Amino acid sequence: MLLRFRVANHRSIRDEQTFSLIATPRRGEPRAAKPLRVVGVYGANASGKSNVLAALDWMIKAIKLSHTRWEPAEGVPRQPFKLSPTGPGTPSFFEVDFLHEGVRHSYGFEADDRQIIGEWLNTYPSGRPKKLFERDGAAEFSFGRSLTGELQRIRKLTRPNSLYLSCAASNNHPVLGAVHASLTQRVSFVQQDHKDQERRLLLAKYLLGDPAFTVVLNTLLRAADLGVEGAEVIEAPDETKFKEFAEQDPEFASHPEFEAAFRAIHAKVVLRRSSSEVRLSLDEESAGTRAWLSLIGQAMLTLRGRGVLVADEIDSSLHPLLSSTLIRMFKDSAINRHGSQLVFASHDTTLLGSLLEEEILARDEVWFTEKDDAGATSLYSLAEFHPRRDENIERGYLQGRYGAVPYLSFERIREILMEGIEQPR
Structure with missing residues (x-):
């Protein structure tokens, strides 16, 4: 402290x-x-x-x-x-x-x-x-x-x-x-610029892969009254991009965990709206929703780790x-x-x-x-x-x-x- x-x-x-x-x-x-x-x-x-x-x-x-x-x-x-x-x-x-x-x-x-x-x-x-x-x-x-x-x-x-x-x-x-x-x-820092927010949204995506964090993050999203029922990570692999990357760096692509890492990075966070079954990507959400999701993920890690x-x-x-x-x-x-x-x-x-x-x-x-x-x-x-x-x-x-x-x-x-x-x- x-x-x-x-x-x-x-x-x-x-x-x-x-x-x-x-x-x-x-x-x-x-x-x-x-x-x-x-x-x-x-x-x-x-x-x-x-x-x-x-x-x-x-x-x-x-x-x-x-x-x-x-x-x-x-x-x-x-x-x-x-x-x-x-x-x-x-x-x-x-x-x-x-x-x-x-x-x-x-x-x-x-x-x-x-x-x-x-x-x-x-x-x-x-x-x-x-x-x-x-x-x-x-x-x-x-x-x-x-x-x-x-x-x-x-x-x-x-x-x-x-x-x-x-x-x-x-x-x-x-x-x-x-x-x-x-x-x-x-000690972690939050800057209100696009690059830093994208970093924190990437962190939120990582946390959504942990069931314990997913429950808390979704509860905080619902409590914020943003019209969001919850967030989840879906795999959205681009097979063409995957093959192009593998061809450009075959040595790196030969690593046994390469495909899993590639798909995790390119997975997408989608949010369920309270009034519809339609799922929207983060890019389609409001600035306030993106700001809240990016902040609460960083805050949860801080609170958890002294x-x-x-x-x-x-x-x-x-x-x-x-x-x-x-x-x-x-x-x-x-x-x-x-x-x-x-x-x-x-x-x-x-x-x-x-x-x-x-x-x-x-x-x-x-x-x-x-x-x-x-x-x-x-x-x-x-x-x-x-x-x-x-x-x-x-x-x-x-x-x-x-x-x-x-x-x-x-x-x-x-x-x-x-x-x-x-x-x-």
């Missing part, structure tokens, strides 16, 4: 920003670090809320791919703040605090365009920091006494532009490999009641038995209020982004404003009480249009 994320000099984030996923203790409660299960980020268009999630995504991908995918001679493919002359020359900074095997860990690194200039991993088994390793510059390393294994061999294999944690996982270090897996295998689901524009093509249902799934301890987390960005202000007289998001579960005159993003929590328990958060946000909303003067827009549009004669 994630506890805190810090970032500086990435896209619109110029100065260091801290994103906390730890619950704010209520009056009389102990100040224990209790992870939040849901956190939402709000802000005006182009305020940087997506960049906060993208920064976490970039960090996770760097941990996963820097040793195996980054070209040795091409430096670090970072994305520094470009709206000031110092941005490209200033290092980028990333740090995440998380729970691994029930113990708090803190991992981070700094990088410029050429190389990693700092990297560290600490653990807190008894509340105090305990160093596992630290890197100062591209090649200077120090290791804690508790960390054993082929540390020096891995150090020699670590390139200036790759992360030691990435290299250690690639070389099967048992301790660092497990930490690496906690970050790279349990993971973190990071979703940009969670409200895209979804009715507010569906978005709120997804949030409530993660907040419900009976459903979310492993404490999985949902982190999302949204414009849907109804989630800030009460739907069906039930609070969706608590004060410490809401964060805002805002840009200053220089185009730099700042990130802050609703809890910093200490709103009253009975305060209408949705109305206050739209009125600009907490910032993070665009300033629009309709009167000024009206004046411009009246002056600029030629009046009919």
Whole structure:
């Protein structure tokens, strides 16, 4: 589980920003670090809320791919703040605090365009920091006494532009490999673009092949009141395409599992409508139906595996009641038995209020982004404003009480249009 994320000099984030996923203790409660299960980020268009999630995504991908995918001679493919002359020359900074095997860990690194200039991993088994390793510059390393294994061999294999944690996982270090897996295998990202949705629909198709998942997915489809009775996978083999592929790569086609894999990939998901026996393919369904099916499959895997689901524009093509249902799934301890987390960005202000007289998001579960005159993003929590328990958060946000909303003067827009549009004669 994630506890805190810090970032500086990435896209619109110029100065260091801290994103906390730890619950704010209520009056009389102990100040224990209790992870939040849901956190939402709000802000005006182009305020940087997506960049906060993208920064976490970039960090996770760097941990996963820097040793195996980054070209040795091409430096670090970072994305520094470009709206000031110092941005490209200033290092980028990333740090995440998380729970691994029930113990708090803190991992981070700094990088410029050429190389990693700092990297560290600490653990807190008894509340105090305990160093596992630290890197100062591209090649200077120090290791804690508790960390054993082929540390020096891995150090020699670590390139200036790759992360030691990435290299250690690639070389099967048992301790660092497990930490690496906690970050790279349990955190998944949802982008609202066609390619990513197709990936998630492919995942849903895979899950529909499992009878246990099929029951739950179909129940959630019916409960969404989309007019869909259920989904199923049907084989739709194109024999001509199958033969063409086999002729192009006969060696691959000779594999005993080739035909089964080919047919599974080319199988189709069809949905049964409640009012008809006719089955429609996903391509014939509405954007809302496709969005819901693609999200609930990813959410089910996250809930099942003690993971973190990071979703940009969670409200895209979804009715507010569906978005709120997804949030409530993660907040419900009976459903979310492993404490999985949902982190999302949204414009849907109804989630800030009460739907069906039930609070969706608590004060410490809401964060805002805002840009200053220089185009730099700042990130802050609703809890910093200490709103009253009975305060209408949705109305206050739209009125600009907490910032993070665009300033629009309709009167000024009206004046411009009246002056600029030629009046009919």
